[in-house]
Structures are given as C-alpha cells and as structure tokens.
Amino acid sequence: xxxATWNINGVKARLxxxxxxxxxxxxxxxxxxxxxxxxxxxxxxxxxxxxYNVATHGxxxxxxxxxxxKHPFDEVLPRLPGDDADxxxxxxxxxxxxxxxxxxxxxxxxxxxxxxxxEKFTYKLAWMDRLHAHAEATLRLEEAxxxxxxxxxxPEPEDAHDxxxxxGDALFRPDSRGKFRSLLNLGLTDALRACTDAAExxxxxxYQGGAWQKNNGIRIDHLLLSPQAADRLxxxxxxxxxxxxxxxxxxVPVVIDLAV
DNA sequence: ATGCCAATGTTCCATTGA
Numbered sequence: 307x308x309x310a311t312w313n314i315n316g317v318k319a320r321l322x323x324x325x326x327x328x329x330x331x332x333x334x335x336x337x338x339x340x341x342x343x344x345x346x347x348x349x350x351x352x353x354x355x356x357x358y359n360v361a362t363h364g365x366x367x368x369x370x371x372x373x374x375x376k377h378p379f380d381e382v383l384p385r386l387p388g389d390d391a392d393x394x395x396x397x398x399x400x401x402x403x404x405x406x407x408x409x410x411x412x413x414x415x416x417x418x419x420x421x422x423x424x425e426k427f428t429y430k431l432a433w434m435d436r437l438h439a440h441a442e443a444t445l446r447l448e449e450a451x452x453x454x455x456x457x458x459x460x461p462e463p464e465d466a467h468d469x470x471x472x473x474g475d476a477l478f479r480p481d482s483r484g485k486f487r488s489l490l491n492l493g494l495t496d497a498l499r500a501c502t503d504a505a506e507x508x509x510x511x512x513y514q515g516g517a518w519q520k521n522n523g524i525r526i527d528h529l530l531l532s533p534q535a536a537d538r539l540x541x542x543x544x545x546x547x548x549x550x551x552x553x554x555x556x557x558v559p560v561v562i563d564l565a566v
Numbered sequence: 567a568t569g570c571c572a573a574t575g576t577t578c579c580a581t582t583g584a
Contacts, residue, residue, distance in 0.1 A: 317582085340583085342574065367574055381582080418584055427571050458584075477584065488575060512584065513571035526584085556572080 307403060307566045308333040309411060311527055312456035313510075313557035316456035317341040317372070321349050323551055328356050331396040331545060333561060334376045335402060337413035337454040337526035348372065363398040370520045371455070373397045378403060388436035389537030396433070406566055409535070410444070419476030427476050430458070432487040444532075450566060451532035453494065456557065458497075458526055459486045461496070464505065465525035477526060482540055497529040502542070510557045511549055518549055527560050538565040 310325075310333040314320045317338065328336065335417035340360025341348065343364045350360040357376055372384075379400050385398035396415040401408055416437070419430030439552035444451055460478045462468040472478035490496065498507065517523065531539060540563040549558050 319573060418582085420584065468583090470575090472584095475584080510584075514584095515570055522582085550570095 307335070307409070307564050308561055309335040309337070309338040309409070309452055309454060309529070309564060310559045310561040311339070311413070311456070311529060312559040313339040313415070313456040313527060313555060315340050315342070315557065317343050318349060319349070319553070320555055321352060321532075323548065323554065325352060325356065327545070327548055327559060328353070328358070328374070331559070331561065334428040335411055336374040336402075336407075336559075337411065338372040338374070339370075339415040339456045340368070341372050342368055343370055361400055362455075364393045365393070365395040369415060370395045371415050373398055373400045373411060373413050375400065375402050378442055380408060387434070387440050389432075401530050408449070409564070409566055410447075410449050410451040412451075412453045412455070414453060414457065416455065416459065418458045418459045419482065422474065422476045422479060430476060431481060431485060434482075434489070435491060438492070441489060441494070445492055447514040447531065448534060449565070450535040450538060452535050452562070453530040455528070456526060457486065457528050459483060460524050460526055460527075460529075461486055465508075467506065467508065467520075467522045467524070470479055472524070477524070479505055489530065493533055494530040495539070497531055497536075497539060498525070498544070498560065500534060500536065500539060500542070507544060508546075509560055520558050526543065529555055529560060529562050535564060539563075540565055
C-alpha cells in the first residue's frame with residue numbers, strides 16, 4: 307500500500323495539480339498539509355470521484371490538514387492532544403483498514419517557528435513536545451503507525467543545499483533538530499533515509515530567488531514509521547517532477563510503499 | 567537585516583509561510 311504526504315499550499319488553488327497527481331500516482335493514502343480551507347469549503351467531491359474517502363481538519367485562511375484514503379476509515383482523530391486551547395489545525399490521525407490489516411496514519415503540519423526570538427518559536431517547541439508525548443503513547447499500541455507530514459525541520463546539514471544559509475533559522479536550530487532526534491529516538495524510522503543516502507534529496511524549494519532552478523532545496527517533509535510499519539517498508543520516493551508543473555506547490559509529494 | 571513569491575482574508579494592502 308502506498309502512503310504519501312504532500313504540503314499542497316492551498317487545496318483550492320492547487321486542485322488541478324492534486325487531481326492530476328492522484329490520477330497518475332494513485333496512492334492508497336495521501337496526507338495533505340496547508341489545505342488553507344475550512345472543512346465545508348474543501349473540494350471533497352472531485353477527490354471522492356477518484357475513489358477516495360476524505361477526512362479534513364481545516365480552518366479559515368491558513369494551516370489545515372487532510373487524509374485521503376481509498377480504504378475506509380475505522381477511526382478519525384482531529385487535533386493533537388495536550389493543549390485544548392490550541393486552535394491551529396495541524397494534526398489529523400486516522401486508522402485505515404485494508405484486507406490485510408490496519409494502518410494508523412497521521413497528517414502533521416508542524417509549526418514553522420520563525421522568527422526564532424518570538425512566541426512562534428516557543429509554540430513550535432511546545433508543539434513538538436506534545437507530538438513527542440502523543441507518539442510515545444501511540445507507539446505503546448504496537449501498531450503499524452505512519453507519522454507523515456511537513457515537519458518544518460531540516461534534520462541534518464545534508465538535508466539542505468546550502469546549510470549555512472539556514473544557520474539560526476527555526477527549521478535548523480539545534481533545539482529544533484534536537485527535539486526531532488528525540489522523536490526518532492522513541493524508535494521511529496525516517497522512511498526516506500532508510501531507503502537512500504542519495505545527496506541533494508529535497509522536498510521543498512522556495513518560490514523566491516529561483517530556488518527550484520538552482521536546486522536550492524531542503525528536506526523537511528518526512529514519514530516517520532513505527533517499528534511495525536518500518537518492518538513492512540518496501541520503498542520511498544520523492545515525486546519532484548510536480549515542482550516543475552504550472553502553479554506548483556513549493557513542496558512535492560513523498561511516497562512510501564508498505565507491504566500491507 | 568530585508569526582499570525576493572504565492573495564497574488567502576483582513577481584499578487593491580496585510581498576514582503568513584520557510
């Protein structure tokens with residue numbers, strides 16, 4: 307079964323690109339981030355027509371996540387536990403059953419956190435603590451669990467074309483990267499790095515400064531796998547061709563294939 | 567230190583993003 311994550315940067319502005327990619331790649335599950343849409347305005351009909359069930363957790367204007375699945379949802383869980391006052395739509399978890407078993411999948415839009423001397427960065431670190439606690443609790447279920455999304459974390463210098471340019475940025479600060487490592491240290495596997503050490507593997511290229519043309523990218527979209535999911539990992543790829551499409555998202559899809 | 571682009575709402579500028 308193929309599970310994808312894609313920060314779509316506005317699902318309504320990007321609907322044609324999304325449908326084209328779903329038709330050609332045909333993933334079983336697709337986690338979307340930055341849908342920038344309220345649930346009622348989400349273009350679910352066009353996606354359902356391609357055979358997908360649709361779960362959304364959106365808000366007006368920005369943020370917002372969704373899970374699309376060709377298999378039925380057993381369970382849908384919006385919101386990351388740990389702070390009932392948090393109004394930002396950044397987390398949606400679903401249990402998806404197939405003929406051969408169930409997979410728990412989370413669509414994650416981790417806060418950017420810039421500028422790092424503001425409460426935005428404090429919020430990012432606190433959000434990462436909540437994600438850590440929730441991951442730890444969920445891992446105790448010993449299920450195949452795929453935490454997919456835009457983590458807004460550059461894990462290592464080799465995950466940036468120009469790491470020096472990211473020095474001090476919320477995506478690359480030692481404290482941000484440290485919390486990401488702590489998450490991995492719970493026993494999660496970074497799917498892409500389990501499959502390749504290929505240099506210059508990126509998932510985001512800024513719209514500005516000709517970043518795509520210069521391959522000035524970063525790897526910030528990740529699929530982290532529980533041991534039960536990692537044991538079933540067959541492959542992981544980045545569909546970077548979508549970045550060259552007209553009116554592209556600044557992120558591209560990352561796709562894993564699981565033997566489920 | 568800031569703008570560069572792009573989407574959206576607060577709409578002909580401001581906010582947010584990375």
